[in-house]
Amino acid sequence: MSDLNKLGLAEARDALRKGEVTSVELTESCLTAIDAADALNAFVHKTPEIALERAKAADERIKGGDAPSMCGLPIGIKDLFCTKGVPSQAASKILEGFKPEYESTVSQQLADAGAVMLGKLNMDEFAMGSSNETSVYGNAVSPWRRGNDDAQLTPGGSSGGSASAVSADLCLAATGTDTGGSIRQPAAFTGITGIKPTYGRCSRWGIVAFASSLDQAGPMTKNVRDAAIMLEAMCGHDPKDSTSAELAVPNFEAMLTGDIKGKKIGIPKEYRMDGMPAEIEKLWADGAEMLKDAGAEIVDISLPHTKYALPAYYVIAPAEASSNLARYDGVRYGRRAQLAQGDGITEMYEKTRAEGFGHEVQRRVMIGTYVLSAGFYDAYYNRARKVRTLIKKDFEDAFAAGVDAILTPATPSASFGLGEMTEADPVQMYLNDVFTVTVNLAGLPGVSVPAGLDKQGLPLGLQLIGRPWEEGDLLNTAYALENAAGFVAKPTKWW
Amino acid sequence: MSIDQSTAAKVAKLARIKVEDDALPALASEFNTILGFIEQLNEVDVEGVEPMVSVEPMRLKRRQDVVTDGNQQDKVLANAPDAREGFFAVPKVVE
Numbered sequence: 001m002s003d004l005n006k007l008g009l010a011e012a013r014d015a016l017r018k019g020e021v022t023s024v025e026l027t028e029s030c031l032t033a034i035d036a037a038d039a040l041n042a043f044v045h046k047t048p049e050i051a052l053e054r055a056k057a058a059d060e061r062i063k064g065g066d067a068p069s070m071c072g073l074p075i076g077i078k079d080l081f082c083t084k085g086v087p088s089q090a091a092s093k094i095l096e097g098f099k100p101e102y103e104s105t106v107s108q109q110l111a112d113a114g115a116v117m118l119g120k121l122n123m124d125e126f127a128m129g130s131s132n133e134t135s136v137y138g139n140a141v142s143p144w145r146r147g148n149d150d151a152q153l154t155p156g157g158s159s160g161g162s163a164s165a166v167s168a169d170l171c172l173a174a175t176g177t178d179t180g181g182s183i184r185q186p187a188a189f190t191g192i193t194g195i196k197p198t199y200g201r202c203s204r205w206g207i208v209a210f211a212s213s214l215d216q217a218g219p220m221t222k223n224v225r226d227a228a229i230m231l232e233a234m235c236g237h238d239p240k241d242s243t244s245a246e247l248a249v250p251n252f253e254a255m256l257t258g259d260i261k262g263k264k265i266g267i268p269k270e271y272r273m274d275g276m277p278a279e280i281e282k283l284w285a286d287g288a289e290m291l292k293d294a295g296a297e298i299v300d301i302s303l304p305h306t307k308y309a310l311p312a313y314y315v316i317a318p319a320e321a322s323s324n325l326a327r328y329d330g331v332r333y334g335r336r337a338q339l340a341q342g343d344g345i346t347e348m349y350e351k352t353r354a355e356g357f358g359h360e361v362q363r364r365v366m367i368g369t370y371v372l373s374a375g376f377y378d379a380y381y382n383r384a385r386k387v388r389t390l391i392k393k394d395f396e397d398a399f400a401a402g403v404d405a406i407l408t409p410a411t412p413s414a415s416f417g418l419g420e421m422t423e424a425d426p427v428q429m430y431l432n433d434v435f436t437v438t439v440n441l442a443g444l445p446g447v448s449v450p451a452g453l454d455k456q457g458l459p460l461g462l463q464l465i466g467r468p469w470e471e472g473d474l475l476n477t478a479y480a481l482e483n484a485a486g487f488v489a490k491p492t493k494w495w
Numbered sequence: 496m497s498i499d500q501s502t503a504a505k506v507a508k509l510a511r512i513k514v515e516d517d518a519l520p521a522l523a524s525e526f527n528t529i530l531g532f533i534e535q536l537n538e539v540d541v542e543g544v545e546p547m548v549s550v551e552p553m554r555l556k557r558r559q560d561v562v563t564d565g566n567q568q569d570k571v572l573a574n575a576p577d578a579r580e581g582f583f584a585v586p587k588v589v590e
Contacts, residue, residue: 101570199550213549242555311535322510329511331583333574345588350513362512366522367529369510370498383536385546390539392550426525427532443550468551 004029006169009073009226010253016062016072023062023072026172027055027116030074034118034170039495042155042165044079044137045087045120054116061114070233071114076165076174079120080127081107081217082206086117090208091135092125094356095334104206105238106175106217113233118171122161125358126325127182127210130432131421132160134360139418142190143168143491146456150494153415153458156186156432162220163190167491173221173230177207179214180313181411181436184448187220188410188461191450191489193227193482194220195475198468199443200245203238211320212243214313214440224449224479228252231471247469255472260480261295266403270306271435273412279454280409287407287451287462290484291477301403303394308387309438310430315371315384316441321361322368328356363426392442399467405477408435410448410461435463445471447478450487459489498526 004026007015015021031051034043051074058072082088082100089095103111111117122140124132131154132140140160142153144167155164159176163186166174176183178196187194195218202217209215219230235249267288272281292298330336330352337351357365371380398406412434421429439446445468448461462481466474498506503523507514514522572578577585 098574101567101573239556239558243549243551245551305539308536308539311533314529315533315536326511330576331585334576336576339586343586345586346511347513348586349511353511354513357512362510363522363525363529366503366506366510366512367526370506370526370530371533373506373509380533380536382546383539383541384533385548386541386544387536387539388547389544390541392547425528427528430532441550 005033005171007172008222009070009172009229012073012172013229017067023055023058023116024052026072027051027074027118030118030171037168037170037495040141040143040164040168041138042122042140042161042168042170043076043119044122044161047086047117047119050086051116051118054111058114058116068113069229070110072116073114073172074116074118075110076118076121076162076171077107078159078162078175078177079123080177080208081175082208083107083117083120086120088120088208089136090126091123091137092356092358092361093136093335094328094352098334100206102206105203105240106207106234109236110175110233115233121165121174124158124160125361126208126321127158127177127179128321128360128364129157130181130185130429131416131418132157133418134358136358140164141418142415143495144190144415144458145491145494146458152418154189154418156189156415158182159186159220163187163192166190166192166220166222168495173219173226175217175234176220177215177217178440179210179317180440181433183218183220184436184446184461184463185411185432187448188450189415189459191459191487192220192222193224193447193449193478194218195227195231195447195471196439196445197231197235197471198445200243201235201471203236203241203244205238205240209324211317212324213320214317224475224482225253225256227447228256228475250472252472252475255476256479257476258480258483260291260477263296263404263477264402265291265296265298265477266301266398266406267298268301268303268306268406268408270303271408273434277413280412280460283452283460283462284407284409287481287485290481291407294480294484299403301398301401301406303398303438305387305390305394306438309391309441310434312384312387312391313433313437313441314367314430315380316388318364318368319372319381320368322365322372325361325365328353388441391438395442395444404467405474406465408463408465410435410463414454414456414458414460439465444468445474447474449478449481449485451481451485452487453489498523498530
C-alpha cells in the first residue's frame, strides 16, 4: 500500500486488522508527510520517538489479538491538551517550556485505545481566535488555495493546526476543542468533519481551560464514520472533572445506518442573515433537500434569541477566561518576565502577563475583568447568563416540538486569506462563530460536515445540531448527509 | 456606557497586565467597540429569567473529604521558573 497517510481511521483500522499494513508503516508514512509539510505550520511539536514506540506496541497488540478501537492509528493532538513530558503551551508564550507531569484524560483515553500520537498541533493562543493568527508559533496555513492564486488562506481557528493536518493527510485524524466553534468552523474551512459533543461528554481534565462552562473536546476526522470511532474513544465519565457526565457511552459507529426516514429536521429562520452569500444560502437549501430525499421531514422552526448569542458569548467566555487565566502568574509554571531592580510581586505579575499573553488574549482577559468588576457584574455578566438561559430554552422548545436535529450553515463564508482580517475590528472576526456559538451556550452536540465547494474552489460545511446526549443519532443524520453530498474534493498539494 | 483611558488603566491593573500609557487610548477604543456590540443584550426582556449556572441542571458531585493524591513535591515544582529548597520563589513581597 502507498500513501498510507491518506487513509481514514476506519480504513486503516480494517487494514491493520487484516494484516495488510502495520502501525509502524502507517506512522512512518505520516511522519514523512509531516516533515514535508512545514510550510503548513500545523505540527508545532513533533514526537516521532513517542509515535514509533507506540506504533510498535500497537503492532504487538494487534498480533496478539488484543486490539482496542484506535489501536495503531496515528493522530495529532491539539496543543491545548496536556501531554506528559511533551510541550503543551496552548500556543502561548506564557507557557513556554511547560512540560506537564501528567496526561489529559482525553489524550490518555486515546492512548489507552491504542492511538499513536504524532505530535502537537498549532492553534490560536488559548483557543481564542477564528483564524489561527494569534498563535505564538505563527499562523497555521490551510492546504486549500483559491484556484491558482497562491495567497495563503486560514484553516480557521482555534483548532487550525488540527484542521490543516487532517485535511492535508499529515495524520489520520486529530483532536480539537470547541468553545464557540473552534472544531466546527475549521472543519468547515478545510473540508473535513468535526463534532463537538454534548457538554460533559468528554472530560476537560488536563485540557488548558479557556471558558469552563463552554469548552468541549471532540474529534476532527476525514469522514463521519471516523468521527464516530474517535468520539467514542474520547468520551466517558471522569471523576477528575466535576461536570463530566456519568452516562454510558454508546457504540456510535454501530448507530451509523444512514436511515433517517421520519426524522424531523428543523431549519431555523433566524440563521438566514442579511448579506449571507448566495452560495451559502444555496448550500443550505441543497442540504435540506438531500435530507428530505433521504426520507426526513423538513420543518421551519424559530430560535428567536439567536441574534443575542454572540454578544452573550462575548461576555461569558471572556469572564470565565479572565478567571481561568489568572493562574498564569509567573510563579508555578511557564515564563516569568525579567524584573528590574526593586520590582516586587505586583510588577512580576504585570510584566509576566504583559509579555506572556498575546494581544487578543490580553483583550479578552481585560474585557472579562471589566464585565465581572463591581458595578458591572449585574449589567453585563448576569444579564448575559439570563440570555443564555433563553437561548437554551429556544432549543428545548424546538426539540419538545419533535425536532430531531437542526440544519444550519457551519460558517457565514468560506475560508479567507491570512492577514485579510487584520484591519477589521475584533467584532468582525467574532462573526465567524455566529452559527456555531449558540450550540456551546446551550451545551448541545453539533457536527460540521463538508457539503460543497464555493466558486473559488474552497470547501463549505453544513452544521447539524442534535439533542443533548444523542450524538449517535446526530452522527447518523450527518452520515446520511455525507452520503448524499458526496464531498470528495481534496486540496492540490503545493507545500 | 463608554470606557475612558482611566477606566482602561484601572481594568488593566485589576487584570494584572502592564499596559503602557501610550497604549491606553487604543485599548479604550477597542473596549468600546466590543462593549458596543455587547450592549445589544439590553434589548432582551430578561424579567424573571434565572441566570444560567450550568447547561446541565445538575448539582456538582461531592466526594469524601480525604487525601487522594500527594507527595509529589518534585513534580509540582518541576515547571516553576524559580524553585528553591522545595518552595516556589518570588520577589520580595512588601505591603
